[in-house]
Amino acid sequence: MNNAQDNPFRSEKALKRLRRRRNADMRFQGYGIVALGFALFALVFLISAIAWKASGASTYHVIRVDLELSPQTILPEGDASPEEITRNIEGFYSLVRNDLLTRFPEANETVQSKRAFSSLIDRMAVLPLAREVADEPHLIGQTTSVDVPLSDDVDMFLKGAAPRAIFLRVGEASSPMRNAEEGDFKIEVDRLNKVSAKIAAIGQHGAEPTVLLVADKSVGRIKSMEDGDVILEILTGRQDQFDGASVKAVIIPSPEDQRSVSDQQIAWALALKAEGVIKRVPHFSLLTHTDSTYPELAGALAALVGSLLTMLVTAAVSIPMGIFAAIFLEEFAPKNRLTQIIEVNINNLAAVPSIVFGLLGATLLLGTFGLPRSAPLVGGLVLALLILPVVIIAARAALRAVPPSIRSGALAVGASRMQAVFHHVLPLALPGMLTGAILGMARALGETAPLLLIGMVAFVAEVPSSTTDEATALPVLIYSWASNAERAWEPMTAAVIVILLAILVLMNLAVVLLRRKFERRW
Known part of the structure; x- marks a missing residue:
C-alpha cells in the first residue's frame, strides 16, 4: 500500500485548490445573504415609508356646528325639489359660516378678515349636508348637529405637518x-x-x-x-x-x-380646538367619497369601483381566451411552422411595454370602433390584451406539468382526445392555470400607462354603475393626486397606494391558497 504522503489527493496543490473552492462557496453564500438582506431592507423601508406617509390620511379634523336649517336660507326661491336643495351650496355654507362668525367678532371687522375666516372651511364641504337634507326634506326647519371638514391647510397644521x-x-x-x-x-x-x-x-x-x-x-x-x-x-x-x-x-x-395659513387663522383654529368644537376623527370618507378638487373632501370610491369593473372585463376576456388558446396550442394544434410562429409571437408579446397596448387601444378601440372614452370596458379590453400572453404561457406550463401517463391512461380506456383533455388533464392543470391568471390580473391592476392613453385619467365625481360609464382606476388616481402641488395630497396618495397594495396582497394570497389546496406533485 502506498504511503499517504504519496497520495495525489493529499498533495499541497490539491489541498490549496480545495480550500479555494470552499472559500469561493462561502463567498457565494455570503453574497446571497447580503443580496437577500438588502432586498428585505429595501422592501421594509419602502412599506414603512408609505405606511408612515399614509398615516396622516387616516384621520382628519372636523368642526361640530349646530345649525338651524331655516327654509328662508335653504329654499330661497321656495323650490323644495331635491335638485334645487343640493344645488344651493351657498345657502348651507352661509349657515355654517354665520354660526362660527358669532364666536369671533374680530372676523367681521374687515372684508379681508372675513375672507380669511371663511377659508377655514371650503364651500364644497357642506355638500354632504345638502344631499342629506335633499334626501330627508323633513329636516328643514329643525336644528341639527353637523361635522364639517376643515380646509386642508388648517388640517395639516393641526396634524403638525405644515x-x-x-x-x-x-x-x-x-x-x-x-x-x-x-x-x-x-x-x-x-x-x-x-x-x-x-x-x-x-x-x-x-x-x-x-x-x-x-x-x-x-x-x-x-x-x-x-x-x-x-x-x-x-x-x-x-x-x-x-x-x-x-x-x-x-x-x-x-x-x-x-x-398657506396665517397667524390669525391659526389663532381661530386653536381657539375652536380649545372650545372642543374641532375634533380629529377617522377618515372613513377616503373609502366612501369620490374624487374632489379639495383634499379634505376627496375619496377613492369611484376609482376603486372603476378598477373592479375594469378587472371584471379583463378577467372575462383574458382568462377564458387564454386558457382555451393554451389548450389548443398544447394539446390539439399540429406542430408545424405556423404554430411555431404563433408561439414565438406569444412569447414576444409578453415582453412588449404596456404603453404600446395603450396606443393600440386608443387607435383601434376608440378611433376605429368608437367605444366610449374613459370607460372600464375599453380599459378592461386593453388590459386583457396586455396579460393574454402571460395567461397563455402560464396555462401551457400547467398543462405540460401533467404527466403524459394521465393522457395515455385515458386514451387506453377508450376516451377520445377531447375527453382525455377536458375530463382528466384540465382538472389537474386548472390550479396552475388559475395561479397564472391571478398573477396576470395582479399585474393588470397596477398598470397606469395604458389607462392614461385611453382617457381614464379624467376627473370622475360619480361612482360608475356599468362598464360603459366614465371611470378612473386606482393607479391613475395615484398618478393624478401625486401630480397635485398641495402638500395635503401626499398622505392621501400614500393611503391610496396602501389600498392598492392591500388588494394586490389579497390576490397573491389567493394564489398561494389555490396552490396549496389543489396542487398535486408528481
Whole structure:
C-alpha cells in the first residue's frame, strides 16, 4: 500500500485548490445573504415609508356646528325639489359660516378678515349636508348637529405637518396690563426662558419665528420679550382670560408670508380646538367619497369601483381566451411552422411595454370602433390584451406539468382526445392555470400607462354603475393626486397606494391558497 504522503489527493496543490473552492462557496453564500438582506431592507423601508406617509390620511379634523336649517336660507326661491336643495351650496355654507362668525367678532371687522375666516372651511364641504337634507326634506326647519371638514391647510397644521409648530407649556401668566400701543398688553410668564431658547435656536438658521400664546380660548401673538415681560397682541378672545391662566406657547418657525395659513387663522383654529368644537376623527370618507378638487373632501370610491369593473372585463376576456388558446396550442394544434410562429409571437408579446397596448387601444378601440372614452370596458379590453400572453404561457406550463401517463391512461380506456383533455388533464392543470391568471390580473391592476392613453385619467365625481360609464382606476388616481402641488395630497396618495397594495396582497394570497389546496406533485 502506498504511503499517504504519496497520495495525489493529499498533495499541497490539491489541498490549496480545495480550500479555494470552499472559500469561493462561502463567498457565494455570503453574497446571497447580503443580496437577500438588502432586498428585505429595501422592501421594509419602502412599506414603512408609505405606511408612515399614509398615516396622516387616516384621520382628519372636523368642526361640530349646530345649525338651524331655516327654509328662508335653504329654499330661497321656495323650490323644495331635491335638485334645487343640493344645488344651493351657498345657502348651507352661509349657515355654517354665520354660526362660527358669532364666536369671533374680530372676523367681521374687515372684508379681508372675513375672507380669511371663511377659508377655514371650503364651500364644497357642506355638500354632504345638502344631499342629506335633499334626501330627508323633513329636516328643514329643525336644528341639527353637523361635522364639517376643515380646509386642508388648517388640517395639516393641526396634524403638525405644515407649517410645523413647537408647543411648550410656559406656566401661569400675570394680570395683563394695558400697553401704550392700542390693542397690545403686557404680561409676565413664568418660564419664558424656554421660549427664548427655542427662538434663539431657530434664529441660527436665519428664520424669524412667530410665537403665539394660548390661554383657554384666547390667543395672542408676542411682539416683544424682555426680562420675563411679554408685549402681546390679541388675535382672538379676551385679555382677562390670560389673568393667572395656564399658558401654552406655539412657536412657528416659518415666516407668515411663506405659509398657506396665517397667524390669525391659526389663532381661530386653536381657539375652536380649545372650545372642543374641532375634533380629529377617522377618515372613513377616503373609502366612501369620490374624487374632489379639495383634499379634505376627496375619496377613492369611484376609482376603486372603476378598477373592479375594469378587472371584471379583463378577467372575462383574458382568462377564458387564454386558457382555451393554451389548450389548443398544447394539446390539439399540429406542430408545424405556423404554430411555431404563433408561439414565438406569444412569447414576444409578453415582453412588449404596456404603453404600446395603450396606443393600440386608443387607435383601434376608440378611433376605429368608437367605444366610449374613459370607460372600464375599453380599459378592461386593453388590459386583457396586455396579460393574454402571460395567461397563455402560464396555462401551457400547467398543462405540460401533467404527466403524459394521465393522457395515455385515458386514451387506453377508450376516451377520445377531447375527453382525455377536458375530463382528466384540465382538472389537474386548472390550479396552475388559475395561479397564472391571478398573477396576470395582479399585474393588470397596477398598470397606469395604458389607462392614461385611453382617457381614464379624467376627473370622475360619480361612482360608475356599468362598464360603459366614465371611470378612473386606482393607479391613475395615484398618478393624478401625486401630480397635485398641495402638500395635503401626499398622505392621501400614500393611503391610496396602501389600498392598492392591500388588494394586490389579497390576490397573491389567493394564489398561494389555490396552490396549496389543489396542487398535486408528481
